[in-house]
Amino acid sequence: MVDGFTSGLHDMKEDVFLGYLNSLKQQAPDNFLDFLMNYKPGNTTTGLDNMEMTCLQWIKKPWSHKLVWLLYVEIAICKYGWSPKLSEIGSKALAKYYDSFDISWQLISSTPYYATRNAETVKFLQKLANTSNSCPSGMLTSTSRKTTELLLRTLQHDGLYATLKLLIPHDSAERIAHFESHPLKRINLSLQSRPGYIKIDDANLYYLWICIIVFYLTRRLPHQYYASFWTDRLGKARIQKLTANQMLGIDWTSLRKEPLATEEQVVVASILLDLLKYFNSKIHGMKKGKEKDKQLGYFMSVVWTLMDFMKHLDYMTTQQL
CATH class of the missing domain: 1.20.1050 (Glutathione S-transferase Yfyf (Class Pi); Chain A, domain 2)
Structure with a gap:
């Protein structure tokens, strides 16, 4: 327990x-x-x-x-x-x-009762958000990590759909969690559209969605859940070394032995593409410096993960993206 x-x-x-x-x-x-x-x-x-x-x-x-x-x-x-x-x-x-x-x-x-757990989880997220709003900016890192850990514990405890509903609009959560039975074969996902009580920095946002992808495909969290050093290393990594560092992305060949179903391919590709758009928008127009280097690190990690994932896509799947 x-x-x-x-x-x-x-x-x-x-x-x-x-x-x-x-x-x-x-x-x-x-x-x-x-x-x-x-x-x-x-x-x-x-x-x-x-x-x-x-x-x-x-x-x-x-x-x-x-x-x-x-x-x-x-x-x-x-x-x-x-x-x-x-x-x-x-x-x-x-x-x-x-x-x-x-x-x-x-x-x-x-x-x-799930409904009560969900309501209490939202209240706790709101408490974390309110704490960060009333504290110095340095508290955001602590709030972000606690928010991420709470969402990952919810993922492990209540599953994918319950967690997605806390993060993104309900229609997007429905399409991801139940894509195979959804009449629409395209997912319009926006990581920008998250509730105000989700106070999370970009390092943890990246890590959270990588964990969600792994859980979606395997029904279990990565072995390194929840490791703050992972996101620290991601932020400090040199961009040119990211493609050689598989810990910063997903090693698709070791994740699943059997081929991915078409709906799984579409869901994962949609999430990665939205992550790519998100981090691309963050670095656009940003001046050179440590913050831009960090954002480029996240962006290149998504690029590496997506490019490697493309090797596992069917032709028909690419037509749906």
């Missing part, structure tokens, strides 16, 4: 936190591991009273840490499910750690 415990270990000694986990493990009921392995949002189990009481004692200590609160929220999710009691505990946790990404995500992902 826990996606992000390790994200807080940089400011808490790992051996201390592992001590907490071992202490709780000794109090867990015999079936607890099986419950976690088969957990679905809304599920509950019994025998967690001692674990809950231990967490309550820890969070009252002066040395309490947000990871301890995250443990408490986890136990509450398992004990109370989606309920007013969990909402009460979650509110207390977020009152203590307003900006905790992992506490917010655990509460969202524990919701058994």
Whole structure:
């Protein structure tokens, strides 16, 4: 269940936190591991009273840490499910750690109803956007990474269509997610048309859409999800070296062994072409400098990925683009 415990270990000694986990493990009921392995949002189990009481004692200590609160929220999710009691505990946790990404995500992902999860995800995205609007410009990078990670977790948790609806107009999301049954055989996609609550920089925008393409074709995220160093490296890479660096694009030969279906070819090509148009518009008229070098890096990465992808296109597919 826990996606992000390790994200807080940089400011808490790992051996201390592992001590907490071992202490709780000794109090867990015999079936607890099986419950976690088969957990679905809304599920509950019994025998967690001692674990809950231990967490309550820890969070009252002066040395309490947000990871301890995250443990408490986890136990509450398992004990109370989606309920007013969990909402009460979650509110207390977020009152203590307003900006905790992992506490917010655990509460969202524990919701058994998609419509509610979607609404809570939008609220969280809006909170991230509002935070970036009221903070110095340097906060945009942090907001962008959190936004990207939230969207990728949503992709993994709720699938392609749910994520696309958060990013682009619903008709475009419908055409991508259900292209094979859509009467129109052309996708008009514009990456510029994203909601105001999506605060994301171009490095993460590129990475996000590459991940979406991989997920669309394989139903799983890339092995490097979510790695901030990946986008850092993309921004710093020399343009002339990009074509030799496959980590910055997609290695189509290793992605899928079987040929791509026609609808898959059209969807992927449409996304890559729109990425190409997006980054081309960003560098148009831009003066020389570090920012233009970064934008050229993204642009050339898309060019390399698209050119390599063209080798896998059928002739009939190219007529639809």
